[in-house]
Amino acid sequence: MDGTALAAKLLDETTSRAQQFLADAGRKPCLATVLVGDDPASRTYVKMKMNRSAKAGIESVRNELPDTTTTRELVDHIEALSAGPAIDGILLQHPVPAQIDERAAFEAIAPHKDVDGVTMHSFASMAFGDTGFQSCTPGGIMRLIDAYDVDLTGARAVVIGRSPILGKPMGMLLLGRDATVTYCHSKTRDLPxxxxxxxxxVAAVGKPEFVKGAWIKPGAVVIDAGYNPGNVGDVEYAGAAEAARLITPVPGGVGPMTIxxxxxxxxxxxYRRAARS
Structure with a gap:
């Protein structure tokens, strides 16, 4: 399943829509990124997202805070961005330093600016099939599934992982499409x-090659949402690819779709903000 090609098509569509918004509203859509601390990987991710934003005709505003930032300071900063009239979306790069309550920081993002789909409001919207924003990785996976005409009606889907921004919303989106969903994790008994x-x-457990190829049923669809050092996913790719009908590579599968x-x-x-105003 070629996430790179599908993401390129999505980027083209997004660029056209951003250009139309500029023509209609007289300004570009604007994404505010928030980076706390100086983690090299996080800095790289933010830079990549800002570059992609620029290519799509989206203005990006970079906010960098020191690694000594407290939860209160970060919440105050995000609340100011949430109230800012020039900002359409907010992305808090995670993980944040250990002293910060990440959930409190996420919840400071106004729901109508939660374009990364990390708040409890967004999770509820996904669970109830409402029109809020999807968590980006699960949302990207659903677009991949649709692009490859995977029929989810009545399908038995296993989600391995239970994070609030990947595993849990992934299951909700699959359930909303009439799949029968089982949540599993690293401590699940009889996982194979x-x-x-x-x-x-859907493997989203955060452990390299945790899902073995021998576990995969012939003809299954395998989505590897893991990314570990050395470009290794959560699935033992070579073995799983022998059995699977469709499988996402790492890299080049889920990652591009997230952005x-x-x-x-x-x-x-x-567009939603413009319509309300």
């Missing part, structure tokens, strides 16, 4: 047997 019965497997959805939802947020 559970995975062996799955028509769709694509972030930018698309930023343009969505700009």
């Amino acid at each position: 047997e559970i995975v062996a019965g799955a028509d769709v497997v 694509g959805v972030l930018l698309a939802q930023t343009v969505d947020a700009a």
